[in-house]
Amino acid sequence: MYKLFISMALSPFVVMGAEKVHKSSIKRPNIILINMDDMGYGDLTVTGAQGYSTPNIDQLSFEGVRFTQFYSSSSVSSASRAGLMTGCYPNRISIYGAIKPETGIGVHPDEIFISQIVKEVGYTTAVVGKWHLGSEFGYLPLQRGFDEYFGLPYSNDMWPYGYLVRPGEVPTDRVMKRPELPLFNGNKIEKYIKTMDEQNSLTELYTKYAIDFIRRQQNKPFFLYFAHTMVHVPLPVSDKFRGKSEQGLFGDAMMEVDWSIGEVLKAVRETGMEENTLIIFTSDNGAWINFGMRAGSTGGLRDAKHVTYEGGQRVPCIMKWPAQIPAGWICNRLTSGIDILPTIAAIVGGKLPERKIDGVNILPLISGNKDFKPHDYLYYYDQKNQLDAVRDERFKLVEPHLYITYDGMLPHDDGTPGPRTKAYTDWALYDLRRDPGERYDIKSLYPEDVERLKQALDVMRKQCGDSNMRIKGGEVRPAGKVSR
Known part of the structure; x- marks a missing residue:
């Protein structure tokens, strides 16, 4: 099912413009892939956000590389996530838009995910947060190379109660023809999310699970896919952050997610893993701007989510890996979420799928070779x-x-x-x-x-x-x- 991919991950790289040349003895790194939901190009303080701050995410960019021409593979959730996990344009594998609950649709079992590639070479794997690649049993993460799964199978608005449920309310009006919203632990449903109070706890629950997973990984490398439910409407926010920003619930939610990422970075640092942990931060698509103050910013780009103008697909991306990536530089090369799979495969010495993919290994680029051109188109x-x-x-x-x-x-x-x-x-x-x-x-x-x-x-x-x-x-x- 695979063909051998000859990895350059352990070869020495001369870092252009940097003071050090990385050695060839680098071990396989831990990998944390953080994927936001509906976060636009202008939603970080480092990209111009106002009324709140994202210091932990900004610090990632100061300590690694920030991409200015990075694209999600689609302007909508499921398709974008399919591209991220498989390295393919999502239409190549017939995944379109956002997969609705209980439709029987998911990524075909013959397609290979990042998790399967790294697991084959000895990684422990987990996904925390939003999945949205098929909610039936055969499509869930544990059947796709993940050892652990804690989160929602699809978007948090795909529940019966709509967008206007208030904290403290127990909704009874089913305004949408949707099933109850399940929170999974492994292959089993741990509970159903039926109130906004329960949604408000999601970011904290995710963060606790992610930190616990990181602290349990001492003996072999790990791959953590942390797919935040935020900042997707209806914008649940915990009491710790509600009302803390000048941008309403959206700013509050961004502050809480930034806190969450800070806690993950702290766990990596305290366990002595920081030097050889690759952290990738990005978003599944642009902001959903018709929600006004409950939505993010495209940073002045045209249109937004659901649209193929720049505001729909150009998204932030930051990578940090102290052992390999020069700190504090800006990459203006053309890159995409479909490049993550082949790049990780190269880094871990894994095997690419036999089937054709569209992404490119950008390891030379992130290691400092600024002349490397991943894509013609x-x-x-x-x-x-x-x-x-x-x-x-x-x-x-x-x-x-x-x-x-x-x-x-x-x-x-x-x-x-x-x-x-x-x-x-x-x-x-x-x-x-x-x-x-x-x-x-x-x-x-x-x-x-x-x-x-x-x-x-x-x-x-x-x-x-x-x-x-x-x-x-x-x-x-x-x-x-x-x-x-």
Whole structure:
């Protein structure tokens, strides 16, 4: 099922611009992958957030590398997480949008997850938090290479009670056709979350479990996938942080998550593991801005979650690994969540899947080789296999398509979603170096680049299809489907 991946992880790297050359005797590191939910490009103080602070996450960036051109593989949860775990564009493996509860859909068992790769070479593995890659038994984490699982199988708004449940209330009106929200421990449901008070405790519960897992790992390396439920609406926040920010519940939730990450970093430091622990911090997609003050910021990028303009998929990413990554530098190279799997495989000396993946090993880049160019092109898929755009390190070409947009629509500040609308775009070319907000179509100025990028789109259409052009790809693999 696998092919041998020749790892460069234990080879010496000359760090450009740094004072030290890392030795070839580095042991396999512990790995902590932190994935936020609906956190936008502008939601950290290091990226311009106001009204609250995120000192622990900011410190990660000072001690490692911060990526400015990093993309989730989709603008929606399940698809993005599928790309993160498998190294594939999610449409290649037929995962689209957000998987609803009890649909029988999940990532196909033949697809290989990061957890399976590291487990095969001796890692202990755990996932804490939101899963959202299929809620039926066969799709749960313990069947995908994880030794431990504590968290929710999908988003915290996928419960019957909607967005307006208040602390102290026991809701009785089932305003959505959804099952009760289960909290899993392993393969078993530990309890059902039925009130906002119970949701308010999630970040603290997750953090305690994650710290306990870290402290129990003394004899062999570990992989912890910490997938926060926050900052997804309805924004549960504990009493310790409620009202602490100047940005309402959203700012409170960001402060609590920053506290959580600080506690994880403290546990790593106190157990003597800091030097050889790789920490990766990112988000599954952009901010869900029609929730107004209950949502985050795209940092001035166009549109948001559910959309393939920059605000939907360009997200923060920070990596820290003192034994290997030079501290305090900014990476402007084109990178993506699909690169995490092949990079981790290289670091641990693991094996890549036999099946084709789309990600690239960026270990040379994070180790300081700033001339390393991972991608010539990255692609933007939306909806059910709709290929919307392609970009290189400068230009982004958008193809004609109908899309959801938040432009011109007034968000709601009461905890409910504001309206969205639909719009149509023709071919458009944007210079993301000068115009990251994608406001000025310059295709008439650069016809040769338009044709080059159209050819790149043709290559991907042949592989994975494009519903905009009514083309079925020749390399699309099926999702898992459980008969109900």
